[in-house]
Each structure stands twice: as structure tokens, then as C-alpha cells.
Amino acid sequence: xxxxxxxxxxxxxxxxxxxxxxxxxxxxxxxxxxxxxxxxxxxxxxxxxxxxxxxxxxxxxxxxxxxxxxxxxxxxxxxxxxxxxxxxxxxxxxxxxxxxxxxxxxxxxxxxxxxxxxxxxxxxxxxxxxxxxxxxxxxxxxxxxxxxxxxxxxxxxxxxxxxxxxxxxxxxxxxxxxxxxxxxxxxxxxxxxxxxxxxxxxxxxxxxxxxxxxxxxxxxxxxxxxxxxxxxxxxxxxxxxxxxxxx
Numbered sequence: 001x002x003x004x005x006x007x008x009x010x011x012x013x014x015x016x017x018x019x020x021x022x023x024x025x026x027x028x029x030x031x032x033x034x035x036x037x038x039x040x041x042x043x044x045x046x047x048x049x050x051x052x053x054x055x056x057x058x059x060x061x062x063x064x065x066x067x068x069x070x071x072x073x074x075x076x077x078x079x080x081x082x083x084x085x086x087x088x089x090x091x092x093x094x095x096x097x098x099x100x101x102x103x104x105x106x107x108x109x110x111x112x113x114x115x116x117x118x119x120x121x122x123x124x125x126x127x128x129x130x131x132x133x134x135x136x137x138x139x140x141x142x143x144x145x146x147x148x149x150x151x152x153x154x155x156x157x158x159x160x161x162x163x164x165x166x167x168x169x170x171x172x173x174x175x176x177x178x179x180x181x182x183x184x185x186x187x188x189x190x191x192x193x194x195x196x197x198x199x200x201x202x203x204x205x206x207x208x209x210x211x212x213x214x215x216x217x218x219x220x221x222x223x224x225x226x227x228x229x230x231x232x233x234x235x236x237x238x239x240x241x242x243x244x245x246x247x
Contacts, residue, residue: 007130009045009060010117012224014134017062017114018219043119047206049182056082058120058131065107065115068100074097074118082122082129083229085189088236089183097144098182101134102223110137110221125228128191136220154200155211162202163168182225185235190228 034045040046044060058078063071076096087095106116112135120131141157144150162183184206185195192205196218204209 001137003005003133004184005130006043006057006121007065007132007224008222010134010219011041013045013060013119014114014117014136014220015064017117017177018136019063033046036230039121042122056122058082060117060119062114063103063116063118065110067115068107071101071103071116071118073160078120078205079131080121083124083127084129084227084232085229086234087148087185088234088240090237091185091235093176093190094181094237095176095185098180098185099131099133099178101114101179101182102225105138106133108222109140109143110135112137112220124229124231127227127228129229130224132222132224134220134222139219139221141198141200154213154247155202156200158195158200158202158207159211162204165233184223187233188233188235189231192224192226194224194226195221196209 002056042054043057061074062072076141081094084095103116103118106112110116114136117134118132122129140161141152142156142222144152144157144161148160186204187206190206192203194203195201196214198221199213199217200211200217202209202212204210
């Protein structure tokens, strides 16, 4: 292993946690080269008192399903100074609402007994910020099939959940607007939104949606938000534009 995207430490930690809590086993990584080892140590996968905080790291954290407030505080603290494009206050608020909505979907649907794991990293040399949110509960395909009663392939189920006004939320639980704006931002920014859930893979970027079924399933749901930090555009909502300033 010569390279490991440190944001995926959330997925590794989730698996380690499951093995330890449910089977009493321990997952060890051995013969990790120096550069990946340094990054994974800095992000918190290999905790040590000697490690220094790095400004390019969004540290690995585990949250209980009820800790939405702590998750919001965590993202707003660690996404700052990570190279996000210039956004108005309204777009910034919706951006974070979209990320929080991903967490809320985990909390509402996954029924994960192990909570939610998150981590991220800024890669300044390739102008990329990646942030991953992971749970090992019910996957999107199963949740969608149970809610709709329809027979979807795994990737089609994820596509259904991400399309238009489709939702598996019940009652008066709010949701949808933040994720919709986050997707729009990612498309215009040139980044990507990537979801792996059991046998299904779904990714969206500037060129549209790619979906396929995985030959090696992931036992839960992993969502990665990828932002192009070289983007020099300024993002505002349509209703914030002053017509007088255009002419």
C-alpha cells in the first residue's frame, strides 16, 4: 500500500469497531508505509499522544445516532480553512445542512448500534477535499425496498433515494433541501458525491451519475463528499442576486 485516502479511515474504524464490539476480535494493519502511516496516525486511526494536529485533517470521530448537534459543531469547526470556494452565508448554511442531512439519514434509517463515523482530509497538491460519513447499519437498498415495496437493484435503489422528491422519511421529519443544494453545489464545483451501500455504488459529478453493483459489498453505507478546492467561483442563491449589480 503506497497511498490511502485518509478520509476512508472512517470506514476502517467502523469495521474495527464492529469486530471488537460484536466478535471480540481486533483488526490490525501491518507493514504500512511511512507516508500513509503518518496520515492515518494524524487523522486518529492510530491514536498516539505524540501526534501533532495537521491543518489539512478533519479528525476521525465516532458519533452516537442522537448526537446530531455534536456532528454539526464538528463539521463547522473542521471544514473552516479547508479551501472551500467562496459562498454566501445562505449557501454556506445550506451546504452544512446538506452534510447534516446525510448524518440525519444515518440516524433515522440505519439503526446502527455502532453509531456513525466521520473523517476527512484536504489534499492541497491535487486541490481536493474529501470527507466521508460511514455507518454499518441497514443499507440504502434495504431501506428503500422496505419503504417502497418495489424490487430495485442495489444501485437503482440508491439512485431512487437520491432522485427528485423521493424520500423514505416518515411523518413530519424535515429533509431534502440541504442535500439538494449540496448536490447542485458539487455538480457546479466539479467535485463528486460518492455512495457505497452493500452491493450498490452510486457517484455523481459534473458529468452526471455513474452507478453499478459492487462485486465486493460494503456492509453498511459510506458517503464521500469531494470538493474541488481550486474552484475560484463565488456561490450565491438565485434570490440573493441584486439585479442592479449585474448591469
